Amino acid sequence: MNVPAPARGFDLAADTYERARPEYPPDAVAWLAERLDLRPGRTVVDVAAGTGKLTRALVGTGARVVAAEPLAQMRRVLQEAVPEAEALEGTAEALPLPDASADAVTVAAAFHWFDIPRALDEFARVLRPGGALGLVWNVRDLRVQIHQELDVLLEPHSAAASRVRDFDATEHFPQGAFRPLERAEFTHEQRFDADGLVERIASISFVAILPDDERVELLERVRAVGKRYEAPFSFPYRTETFVSRRASRQRLTEPTHRFAILRR
Numbered sequence: 001m002n003v004p005a006p007a008r009g010f011d012l013a014a015d016t017y018e019r020a021r022p023e024y025p026p027d028a029v030a031w032l033a034e035r036l037d038l039r040p041g042r043t044v045v046d047v048a049a050g051t052g053k054l055t056r057a058l059v060g061t062g063a064r065v066v067a068a069e070p071l072a073q074m075r076r077v078l079q080e081a082v083p084e085a086e087a088l089e090g091t092a093e094a095l096p097l098p099d100a101s102a103d104a105v106t107v108a109a110a111f112h113w114f115d116i117p118r119a120l121d122e123f124a125r126v127l128r129p130g131g132a133l134g135l136v137w138n139v140r141d142l143r144v145q146i147h148q149e150l151d152v153l154l155e156p157h158s159a160a161a162s163r164v165r166d167f168d169a170t171e172h173f174p175q176g177a178f179r180p181l182e183r184a185e186f187t188h189e190q191r192f193d194a195d196g197l198v199e200r201i202a203s204i205s206f207v208a209i210l211p212d213d214e215r216v217e218l219l220e221r222v223r224a225v226g227k228r229y230e231a232p233f234s235f236p237y238r239t240e241t242f243v244s245r246r247a248s249r250q251r252l253t254e255p256t257h258r259f260a261i262l263r264r
Contacts, residue, residue: 009205014073018051020199025188028239029057032134035243036104038063045102048110052082059084092119106134112167124177135242178244186239194226
């Protein structure tokens, strides 16, 4: 499976990821479900599903949910956590699905890891005419002091730290078979004590693959940050959601124009 090396760290932290990572807020899921028309009789493919943080919410729409996840330990937790979904081994660039077999594709907190042109071609292949792609991220709110303190600790440990922070989905649309993005943003939070904060940071892929001594030192410094806040303290996110429709064959022959969406 072609998974970027930093992302392979998720397989080392699958159980921690399941315990420590946030769900997606109901209003963000509802926004996606409405625009993707998720309901009984429809099929949605959740790509790079991880431990099923979005997958379980998609099941609640009544749609048939197929979850594709390349990493074995993440997929194990996914199957335990969301037995209602069909869990398959596969990457965004090589989905084990027939042509025109899905009404929607979703990607939660993973699109930045993909070979994006190849992944979009693959999504277009499996989508039926009129299908759509939904993207969502729980992004740490860097306007908040605790996130700024954590970034000072995290930044020296991997170039991958900026891969999510600096990623702009709008730069990749419209592209190929996909039309410009529609965007919405929601607020969300977790509440932690110092131990919970350590688990949350330990669930980051590039933290999981650090040498043991380096990881232990980093997490002790994270614990010290957490102890400066009265528990349970807020750990806020901006939940960014996007939808892009698959263009019809006729639309693919027409010129496209970039639609800029400003990120706050």
